[in-house]
Amino acid sequence: MAARARRLVPRPSWAVYAAVFVVLGGILFVQAYASGAFIPDYRSETTSGSGQDDVPEEIRKGGPIVNTTAERPQSYSLPARTVVLTFDDGPDPIWTPAVLEVLEKHQVPGTFFVLGSQVVRYPDLVRELDAKGHELGVHTFTHPYLAELPGWQRRMEYTQTQLVIAGATGSRTNLVRFPYSSRADAFLDQDWPLLQQAGELGYLTVVNDLDSRDWERQGADGMVERSIPAGYAGAITLWHDSGGDRSQTIEALDRYIPLMKERGYTFTTVSGGLNRALAEAGVTGATAGPTEATASERWRGQMLIMAVRAADGTFIVFGALFVVVGVLTIGRTVLMFVLALRHARKRRRPDFAWGPPVTEPVSVIVPAYNEKEGIAAAVRSLAAGDHPGGIEVVVVDDGSTDGTADIAAGLGLPNVRVVRKPNGGKPSALNTGVALARHDLIVMVDGDTIFEPDAVRRLVQPFGDPRVGAVAGNVKVGNRRSMIAKWQHIEYVIGFNLDRRLYETLRCMPTIPGAIGAFRRKALEYAGGMTDDTLAEDTDVTMALGRAGWKVVYEDSARAWTEAPSSIGQLWKQRYRWSYGTMQAMWKHRRGVLDKGASGRFSRRCLAFLTLFGVLLPLAAPVIDLLAVFGLIFLDRTATVVAWAAMLGLQFLTAIVAFRLDKEKLGVLWVLPLQQFVYRQLMYLVLLQSVVTALTGGRLGWQKLKRTGLEPAGTAGAPRPLPLPAEAASPRQVRF
Incomplete structure (x- = not known):
């Protein structure tokens, strides 16, 4: 019987080793980006001393929904006795389900401005939000201070978040909220290019009328009090379903919603409130709300979700190692x-x-x-x-x-x-x-x-x-x-x-x-x-x-x-x-x-x-x-x-x-x-x-x-x- 041939090992290929390290480096790069390692930290001094000369008066003195998609910018306020609950920085595996439980208990919808970096990690939660009739909005991918980013990077923050929403739900949104934003009268000159770019990309920019300031965690009573409109004015209220312990937020919502209902208020989403405002203004044929994503957007979004989750998994393995x-x-x-x-x-x-x-x-x-x-x-x-x-x-x-x-x-x-x-x-x-x-x-x-x-x-x-x-x-x-x-x-x-x-x-x-x-x-x-x-x-x-x-x-x-x-x-x-x-x-x-x-x-x-x-x-x-x-x-x-x-x-x-x-x-x-x-x-x-x-x-x-x-x-x-x-x-x- 002939001797069995012994297979010799090829010489080491430096190209293969380089490719392995490039792949590992790419994975860590994706993980770093998804974790916000590239974004500038927000500093309060960056907003001090900025004027408002460039911001049109109708925007500064207008409502919390800003439309810069047309040649003439417009803003809209909610009708009287209308409240929108908006939630930033989610989804969160602990606090988003707790918020959903309160909303379902009281049968009211909410609008969730999600971070792309959170969507890729918890796509099931985003899918659940969409399936239960809640509205989604873009809150960027990594929560940067947008005024310090170049235009291409801002566009990437919006686009990638839009893609992962499409990958998770099959739909796309035309709502965006900038991180660290507040009311319309707080827009500064450095914010105006952001508003214009958002309009060029087809987004409505949403701020708020009332801020619960739940991130301060100073008790549910203060959150409720800060979220009650004067008289019977409509209001977009700001809450958070992520970013730390939100037990006080849950307690405040459980008291706030029944209180506002007793006052005759109805709850809706941002798009629902905008549609009511347009109807009251006699504007016909214009409606706001989510639209169906294209097959390409869904596929690209799913790939991005898988990439970031794979990077997260690899980083966890590296941490254990x-x-x-x-x-x-x-x-x-x-x-x-x-x-x-x-x-x-x-x-x-x-x-x-x-x-x-x-x-x-x-x-x-x-x-x-x-x-x-x-x-x-x-x-x-x-x-x-x-x-x-x-x-x-x-x-x-x-x-x-x-x-x-x-x-x-x-x-x-x-x-x-x-x-x-x-x-x-x-x-x-x-x-x-x-x-x-x-x-x-x-x-x-x-x-x-x-x-x-x-x-x-x-x-x-x-x-x-x-x-x-x-x-x-x-x-x-x-x-x-x-x-x-x-x-x-x-x-x-x-x-x-x-x-x-x-x-x-x-x-x-x-x-x-x-x-x-x-x-x-x-x-x-x-x-x-x-x-x-x-x-x-x-x-x-x-x-x-x-x-x-x-x-x-x-x-x-x-x-x-x-x-x-x-x-x-x-x-x-x-x-x-x-x-x-x-x-x-x-x-x-x-x-x-x-x-x-x-x-x-x-x-x-x-x-x-x-x-x-x-x-x-x-x-x-x-x-x-x-x-x-x-x-x-x-x-x-x-x-x-x-x-x-x-x-x-x-x-x-x-x-x-x-x-x-x-x-x-x-x-x-x-x-x-x-x-x-x-x-x-x-x-x-x-x-x-x-x-x-x-x-x-x-x-x-x-x-x-x-x-x-x-x-x-x-x-x-x-x-x-x-x-x-x-x-x-x-x-x-x-x-x-």
């Missing part, structure tokens, strides 16, 4: 502080010892594929180690085409063997090295890594405890000159080494690093050796050891220096392989959570931590950045900066603790704030593509990185390998 990310981040930080510090204190006790000193000989396996830049320095540093039992170095050249094996063989080191084999991948090279190794303590090293002279000796000391099956060493970034390398240096110290202290304490170490790790031979054999089931063979075998009941520990004093990727592309390849390989290992060992005994305990802890802090937290973490940008643009900037600074301060505190524990200089931490704007976003994208690859079943190939080689002395503080005897004999070479 923000809380989750915050809780997980703080919880993880506290846990690291407590357990990592406990780990460090325990190791520094004078009486601490793993057991008897380990002096057994050690075999070091170096899998190498096209490592000509760094193989010489790496092999020299290993061969010169000061372990008293002796060190055997086995370099397994995995089909290199750049002369790696020749370079290693040409060093002439007596304790080095060079093995040549056809290319089969890193797990195959490691298994070959283990099979050829003469000793039971096995150290595995990447071909670009330089060991400190005492690293091997320190690395194997934990094997003094017979329960220890593997040991993770302390990986250091050797090339720290570039900004990218500095960021990785910080990540290694904080994200890797500090985490390993935590994992050891909890007995759930997920990974022995390929750069410096040690194993007992029998532990490796029990785990089945290195496999190519995943792209993270180090994580795979470490999980297998943990499930088998072996202790996996971290020895921070065993240090090795590695060359970190120096470009964004190389870093992407490395982290993509790491993340995807880790997910493969998690999936491979997923059934361990159902096991009993040591396997179950390890699996539940390890997979829970990796899932929460290795996958879910990084996937959700971009919400912090998105909401930070959103807050800087649309919310309280001070509060946003304080919140972001608090998160950065927490990271600084974590970094300081980690650097102190690792005895690193703190000077490099000046790049930590910059890391938040580039490096962290790159890691988000890497993890995102890894998740997509895993979900779609793609197969990621081996990602070989370009190396330049560490300097002989080790860039940025890496140690110089010890000199070797000049008379060293040629190493033994084996071919497969």
